[in-house]
Amino acid sequence: MELLVIVGVFFLLCAVFFIRTVSKKKAVDKAVDVDKDDSYAFEAIGALFTAAERSFYGVLTQSLKDNYVLLGKVRVADIIKPQGNLNRSEWQTAFNQISRKHIDFVICDKDNLSILCAIELNDSSHNKADRAQRDAFLSRALSSANIPFVEFTAKRSYVIRDIQNELHQFLAQQSSQTPSADTKICPCCSSQLVERVSKRGKNQGNTFWGCSAYPKCRYVEES
Numbered sequence: 618m619e620l621l622v623i624v625g626v627f628f629l630l631c632a633v634f635f636i637r638t639v640s641k642k643k644a645v646d647k648a649v650d651v652d653k654d655d656s657y658a659f660e661a662i663g664a665l666f667t668a669a670e671r672s673f674y675g676v677l678t679q680s681l682k683d684n685y686v687l688l689g690k691v692r693v694a695d696i697i698k699p700q701g702n703l704n705r706s707e708w709q710t711a712f713n714q715i716s717r718k719h720i721d722f723v724i725c726d727k728d729n730l731s732i733l734c735a736i737e738l739n740d741s742s743h744n745k746a747d748r749a750q751r752d753a754f755l756s757r758a759l760s761s762a763n764i765p766f767v768e769f770t771a772k773r774s775y776v777i778r779d780i781q782n783e784l785h786q787f788l789a790q791q792s793s794q795t796p797s798a799d800t801k802i803c804p805c806c807s808s809q810l811v812e813r814v815s816k817r818g819k820n821q822g823n824t825f826w827g828c829s830a831y832p833k834c835r836y837v838e839e840s
Contacts, residue, residue, distance in 0.1 A: 665689060665690060666689060666690075669738065669740055669771045670689070670721060670738055672775075673722075673738050673769065673771065673775070674687070674689060674722070676775045676777060676780060677722060677724075677736070677780065679777055680777050680780040680781045680784065681724065681784075681788075683727070684726070684727045684728075685724055685725065685726070685727055685733070685788065686724070686725040686726070686727050686730060687722060687723075687724055687725075688722065688723045688724075688725060689721065689722050689723075690719055690720075690721070691719060691720045691722075691723045691735075692716075692718070692719055692720075693715040693716075693718040693719060693720055693755065693758070694712065694715045694716050694718075696720070696723060696732050696735065696759075696762075696764065697715065697758060697759060697762040697764065698712070699711035699712050714754070714758075715758060718751070718755065720735045720736070720737060720755070721736055721737050721738045722735070722736040722737075722738070723735050723736070724736065724784070724787075724788065726829075729830065729833070731829075731830060731831065731832070731833060732764055732832075733765070733787055733788055734764065734765035734766070734767055734784065734787040734788070735755075735759055735764055735765070735766050735767070736766075736767050736768075736769065737752065737755070737766070737767070737768045737769070738768075738769055738770075738771050739752070739768055739769065739770050739771060740771040741771075752768065756768075760816050760817065761817070762832075763827075763831065763832070765787040767783065767784065767787070769783070801826060803828040803829075803830065803834060803836050804836065805828065805834050805836045806828065806830050806833070806834040806836070808828055808829045808830040808834060809828075809829045810826040810827065810828060810829065810836075810838070811826070811827060811828075811829050812824055812825070812826055812840055813825055813826070813827045823840070824840040825837055825838065825839055825840050826838045826839070826840055
């Protein structure tokens with residue numbers, strides 16, 4: 618009698634295991650079928666930029682020299698990441714804060730595509746509380762990664778010289794320019810050193826020399 622009970626329990630466990638295995642396989646097959654299902658219809662959004670963004674993109678293009686690359690609609694998580702000293706939970710929380718956010722424009726060095734500055738074009742929607750909070754977060758996040766964050770107000774027309782003047786201090790770190798006699802060279806990677814201003818910490822407001830190849834090279838020295 619005891620043997621029959623043991624055998625019965627064994628077959629019951631086998632049946633449960635079989636049912637669960639079949640159920641999982643059906644779920645996987647269903648997920649695969651969704652990928653193969655052509656009943657889902659999509660349509661193109663159209664232009665990558667809004668009319669205001671397209672207008673400003675043209676102005677930015679005219680404002681930049683040939684030694685820069687202008688990118689648009691860049692995911693924030695593609696230009697910054699949580700610091701490596703965070704534990705797994707903290708890292709994931711920090712990543713979630715940036716994973717679904719985008720920057721309107723990013724200016725890069727043409728030679729190595731290092732990021733020189735991030736640009737946001739603010740229309741009237743940025744006056745709303747949630748948008749203002751988002752912009753403030755982006756400013757803090759990019760500043761912590763030493764990436765300049767420049768905000769422009771959307772207008773009907775722009776003056777190219779004004780745009781150039783606003784961006785000059787950030788684009789002066791262009792590493793592909795021909796060094797002059799008084800150019801400072803990074804002792805680590807031989808790129809040019811550019812003068813920058815500390816935006817946080819006890820040295821906030823003080824100037825220092827930083828490598829133009831940042832973030833690939835993080836060499837700094839006192840100004």
